[in-house]
Amino acid sequence: MNMNSLDPRVNRLPVIGKPGQIEPKATLDQFGTFEVFVQPKEGKPFQHEGIVHAPNLEMAFVLAKEAFTRRFMCVSIYVVDTRHVYTSPMTEGNTSVFEFIHETPAQPGEKISYEIYQLVKRGKQHVHAGTVQAVTPQEAMSEAKKVFNTDKVIYNLWAIRTRDIRFTKPEEQELWLTLPEKKFRDASAYKAGDKLTEFLDKQKNQKFYGN
Amino acid sequence: MYGGGNTFEGIKTDSLAQEDPIKLAEFEARIERGEKIEPTDWMPQLYRKQLIRMIEQHAHSEIIGALPEGTWITRAPGFKRKLSLMAKVQDEVGHGQLLYSAAETLGKSREEMINDLISGKSKYSNIFNYPAFTWADSCFISWLVDAGAIVNQLANAKGSYGPYCRALDRICAEESFHLKYGHHCVIYLATGTKKQREMFQEALNRWWAPMMHFFGPSDKISAHTEVLMKWKVKMSSNDDMRNQFLDMYVPKIWELGFTIPDPNLKKNTETGRWEYTEPDWEEFKRVINGDGPCNKERLEVRRIAEERGRWVREALKAPKAAYVTPLA
Numbered sequence: 001m002n003m004n005s006l007d008p009r010v011n012r013l014p015v016i017g018k019p020g021q022i023e024p025k026a027t028l029d030q031f032g033t034f035e036v037f038v039q040p041k042e043g044k045p046f047q048h049e050g051i052v053h054a055p056n057l058e059m060a061f062v063l064a065k066e067a068f069t070r071r072f073m074c075v076s077i078y079v080v081d082t083r084h085v086y087t088s089p090m091t092e093g094n095t096s097v098f099e100f101i102h103e104t105p106a107q108p109g110e111k112i113s114y115e116i117y118q119l120v121k122r123g124k125q126h127v128h129a130g131t132v133q134a135v136t137p138q139e140a141m142s143e144a145k146k147v148f149n150t151d152k153v154i155y156n157l158w159a160i161r162t163r164d165i166r167f168t169k170p171e172e173q174e175l176w177l178t179l180p181e182k183k184f185r186d187a188s189a190y191k192a193g194d195k196l197t198e199f200l201d202k203q204k205n206q207k208f209y210g211n
Numbered sequence: 212m213y214g215g216g217n218t219f220e221g222i223k224t225d226s227l228a229q230e231d232p233i234k235l236a237e238f239e240a241r242i243e244r245g246e247k248i249e250p251t252d253w254m255p256q257l258y259r260k261q262l263i264r265m266i267e268q269h270a271h272s273e274i275i276g277a278l279p280e281g282t283w284i285t286r287a288p289g290f291k292r293k294l295s296l297m298a299k300v301q302d303e304v305g306h307g308q309l310l311y312s313a314a315e316t317l318g319k320s321r322e323e324m325i326n327d328l329i330s331g332k333s334k335y336s337n338i339f340n341y342p343a344f345t346w347a348d349s350c351f352i353s354w355l356v357d358a359g360a361i362v363n364q365l366a367n368a369k370g371s372y373g374p375y376c377r378a379l380d381r382i383c384a385e386e387s388f389h390l391k392y393g394h395h396c397v398i399y400l401a402t403g404t405k406k407q408r409e410m411f412q413e414a415l416n417r418w419w420a421p422m423m424h425f426f427g428p429s430d431k432i433s434a435h436t437e438v439l440m441k442w443k444v445k446m447s448s449n450d451d452m453r454n455q456f457l458d459m460y461v462p463k464i465w466e467l468g469f470t471i472p473d474p475n476l477k478k479n480t481e482t483g484r485w486e487y488t489e490p491d492w493e494e495f496k497r498v499i500n501g502d503g504p505c506n507k508e509r510l511e512v513r514r515i516a517e518e519r520g521r522w523v524r525e526a527l528k529a530p531k532a533a534y535v536t537p538l539a
Contacts, residue, residue, distance in 0.1 A: 067305055
């Protein structure tokens, strides 16, 4: 099809298939999803930022860096397969999710560590509360209740096996060192006020002197 | 339950009569209190359906909108402008990613959304069916189309669906760079040579009608949206958004000494609202239904990109993976 585009690169596109027709995409053509967590500053907790679609954990990490840390402060990120996030029910009003989490009897097996995320305000992001040791995700939630249950109402809990997470390696932390130099991504780099004022003054004067 | 264990029924009917009245009342009370709805909360089918449609269209607009601007990257005047425009186009595609993800939490897969875009079943912002002839057209898009989008997005960011609001907060923060960059480009054209001024004036003449169309049909003729306003899916009427845009940007355009191609455009000092020649809604309908100058090109570029990338995606596909709905 000759598209007669203003862009010569569009006119050079190869002819494939038929216009307006797409072979319906199979499930997972766009891959599975991974949840992305970002630490904005040293000493601040990680928080959930969103998802990326990726063929594997390693690519998810790369794409998460591109999607969520192009600007603003960031010192570290991590990603985990959506299927590896264990979630509690969601509550509302004054009901804390801890009312639905019951003590789990001691489980046989090796205790491993779980990262616990909590939702402090509906509509906001899940924020990292800390790490607990448990055999199963249920036990991790029950441990979280013992450690993190304060007067504050918590609406939702996530438990993620630490070993399922793709963390930022120490040598990768320099990925974000150049962020502050990328001024071209920042609104403050586009100041044209002086140029505008000069232009307006010149126009005013031209009108005044009649030239 | 492991993450994203939600299952959703297909949308069978728009009728509210089939909804559980108690759940519906609780849902409406929650929105009334200003609380957000999250993916695992109960919601009426109509709410889900309309939100998917809205967020999906928004996502498609970001992806398709990157085309008329992206075409100017190689021809942008100078290294700095190229760098800025590349960053902006990257942002737009990133916004598409965020929005597709938000729509996915409502149960429509990304595969289905892309299928529907390419087959023409889903729409995207009509303004991108017009061509960007010169560098000045790309400046018009960066400044004023983005300004229009910000008016719309700031309103929607106060809506009721949590994942959409969070995506919009992030998007609006990035858009402030787009707007400043666009204004910067236009100021440089306006204060430049006679030729540069003419170039922007011509772009303005071309884009004014599509810009007026941008906020959708006049309230007088647009579909009934009361229930969507009550559910905070739609946050502002089309005419209100158009008026807000004119209020913010017409003075800035006039300040630069440009003429807006509408002799009837003026602010009514009594009502505080802008008066203008009624946009041609027949043209709007014609273009949105496929008969615009660039509809075919935009979809072809997307479709060919999908086709050319197919073998890569197939090679990367993990055989054991199973899809689950993302979390939030």
